[in-house]
Amino acid sequence: MALSYALAVIATLVAAIVLWNAATLYENYRKAKTTGLPVKIVYIASGAPLWMMFAPLIIPIASYLPFTGSFVAQYRRGWEARVRCRPHVELGDLFIIVTPSGNWLKVANTDVASDILKRKDEFGRDMEAFKVLDIYGKSLATSEGPDWNRHRKVAAVTFTEKNNELVWRESLREGSQMLEYWLHRSPQPMRTLGDDARVFTLNVLAAALFDKSYPFESREESKLREKSGKKDTAVGYRDSLSTILRLIIPILVFGEKVLREAWWLPMSIKKAGFAVSDFRTYVTELINEERALIAQGKQNSPNLVTNLVRACEQDDDGSMNVASSKPRRAILTKDEIISDLFVFAFAGNDTTAITLMHLLAYVSAHPDVQDWISEEIQYHTVGSEVLSWDYDTCVKLKRCWAVVYETLRLCHPLGQLVKTTGNTPRTLRHGDRTFSVPAKTTVEINLAAIHTHPRYWGTESNLTWNPKRFIAGSSLEDETLHADTAEQFFPWAYGRLVCPGKRFSQVELVAVLAACFRDHTVEPVPEKGETIEMARKRTVRLAEDIEMRLLNEMRQPGKVALKWRRRDQP
Template sequence: MSFFHVFLVFSALPLAFAGWSAITLVQNYKKASSTGLPITIRFISPGSPLWMMLSPLIMRIAEYLPFTTSFIATYRRGWEARERCRPHVKMGDLFMICTPGGNWLKVCHPLITSDILKRKWCFERDLDAFEVLNIYGKNLATSQGEDWNRHRKVSAATFTEKNHELVWRESLKVGRQMLEYWLYRFPKPVRTLAQDTRVFTLNVLAAALFDKSYPFESREESEARERRAVGAKDAAFGYRDSLCTILRQIVPIMVFGEQRLRDSWWLPASWRRAGHAVSDFRNYVTELINEERALLAQGKQNTPNLVTNLVRASEEGDGSLKAGNPKPKQAILTKDEIISDLFVFAFAGNDTTAITLTHIIAFMAARPDVQDWVSEEIHYHLYDDDETKWDYVNCAELKRCWAVVYETLRLCHPLGQIVKTTGLRPRVLQYKRQSVVIPEKTTVEINLPALQTHPLYWDRGLSWQPGNFIRGAGYPEILRSDVMSDFLPWSVGRGVCPGKRFSQVELVAVLVALFRDHRVEPVPEKGESMQEARQRVERHAKDVEMRLLNEMREPERVALRWYKVEQRVIERRP
């Protein structure tokens, strides 16, 4: 084939793509118009894999070009979390987004949200949105129907109060270690907030998954430890490090797969290591599963962690693998399904909690009054300086800490959208006393950043005010519910996050570790007052961009300084 013919072929590809996009956009616009709802057109499909890979680079370039403000606001991934309620204030409770790749219905209405969540057979989960989590096969996040019921039954019994008690203790310990790192080992000011919170949540997760405790170390310290090992595998850190690598390289794992990553010499070394990490994690968990099943067959009890709990919960009845039973019943979940569910728990729980903690600390740095407010409560309930006396039962008493967590998730949710689909049939919604027919194959997204900030439901909804969730004066205060018609950070009903209590306990405990006796403040830039620095940090805390999840766009620009304070004595009632 001549160079000219090759040139024609490659020139035709963009033209063919543009033509296909135009045709499908017109078709999708006709479908969207049939609803009678307001429509906004996007010429790029947000779920396009090519756009997902290229958009960060395109957006960085666009920021330096004139007249791109509207383009960035419209097409930046995670624009819903950045814009929050503003599009719905302008366009209404329901509106359609029409793209070449399909139509999206955006929902910001408490009653319609409740209706969609109740009609689970009409508005099913959009499994395509969770395809990235099928690294080890089907799991709770990527199954539906009877398969989902099996996974849900087991997961509901996996997160126990004993496990939450372990999370409380480990979060206090690792949180204190992270604080000591910021105080003494890190060169001031601290600019690694997002990195360090991921190490914190990873350590807590490893303790909950495998019952293995790790000291806090920064990424630089971790890399130095690996270099000192001179190529030998550090078995003590193997569990945690393999999981860390998988979570960090989830996109290339999704695109290339485990085997191709391991065998392709031409790929970056970090990607090839990710392929080996997928195999290592499988081997680690398989060994633990086999060990637990052997103990279960002998009628013995192992230390309760998520692996052992999941194995025991997956056996039919009250433990079918009993001593002397040569033919145990078939487990509810297979070994591969257990591994896949454990990975999903790790993926869903690690980054979401780390991102939330990053936002919390940034907001707290901007609000010294909230730091004092929280610290006062912590001292009231945990008045003894001996940390061993801070019991898990105290966790529920720290209502101001819970309020800080709730308010942060209200304003900056890592997921943002509860994603459903109409499936292969049109579905009807009642809106303004009329029936609105939503066409088949429409993605339906309950827009949490809008619902949880809309002025109809929230006073000063775009500002961070933890007091929104506290009622009453003095102790005991009343904490508002974490399930309201306009506040659904962990979803609701059968679709509620199984690790909800896990994440709540983890975040409350780390707030205790960080803010009982210490404070954090931003480091002003040149010529900046402290008040201006606090306002800048709050702006950065609200500035969100989607990578895999919605997270702070430029956390490295938040420079912090920690210091210890002398506490006044809080008078306690007899």
């Protein structure tokens, strides 16, 4: 009897959920049809927290079942990054995706995108899309209006050329150590592209944020060191941040308090709650130390923590002189500083690590590009002592910058710039037509589509990885690099929304290219029965098989098998 009652309750709940979803789907469909735009129905919203958490479990199972191919293709998160411009070529520059939880207007037209970005008071930021970053409270990523202006004012003077110079040096150091690992310590072939990219970016970030340098070691080497009992007193920041980034979805779903106290959660997930607390404690200590130095009129090293804390102390006349020791009033609270530092760390680590994965996979499949950038690196660097290369060298490596640009064009970690109409219908003009977009519609400027649309990139090579498209000139002496921002190419956004760490990420990626490819080459290792050309094509397919976890990233980086060697070795 009890079992029957329980089953009846469950059936009733399931029926209620199904009916509610059907009703809201119909209502959202009705609203979408009033626009006159093409409509595409999707039954599960990819941004729903529960789907974000359980999709990685459901989709792999579904992929092994019969007749589920279209379901997997549609509902495996990050489908926009996989299909790129194709839906817009079929449906048009603007179309609406209808789901039970809301409507999404997809935009792949540069004129319309520019109009949306200019009308910041009408098309505001979709704060729900950034809620996952609210671990420590409001930040630059999760604020609007006057609060956003306060955070932006501080961020603008936090990322300095002095800090970028530190990033250059540390990226060269970590890049050369990572290369040394791939050459001599890693199993052959090397299948740890994803893990190694994240270790590299996390170590560079540690230097940039806190001026703490770590030797490169693989995940396996870290585990062996921990098992041996060797203690590193300076890993608190790095390890806590690494845990938060890896388990950010459970943190969003459960929250810090539940994660720490819930007896029913496995320790592998519970430790995320302790990592959130540890990171807060660690950063608070550094903030207090820096504020004490400010009070004493002393200057610390130019890392992001010191820059941010000093930028948050505003002179009475409203100026922001980072080096000044005059009495000041705080622009941001301590919690806001911690939150901004976390957002900088999140943005600076995962986005760059993901880009590095794609970049190395693409370059490994294109030996001609390796020769092309090696020629440039050797031309502009003196000697093979990587750490002696001056920061001024960075801007000279135009071909390396082009490799970064082209990789982001095809494989951007974000893929969409997200806006919303808010509580008011908004009008958009496209060509000779004007459309009324309903209230509470999410508007997504589709970078994956704009960056590959044949209208802007031609029909022959719009989906082909070719860094040379960003270089003009016939020789190293007269080559010029195309701009990193154009109407059809804006991977770091632009204007008031430009990524404050744009130069940071550019310098980091160019440096690791320089460190790895001056005197060395890499190639995919063929599987049984493959030729080297077949292995290269398979590696490109793996690079372009993207899944969205929190960001768009390579779905199976562990299947990319690489082998490195010196150029002077056969």
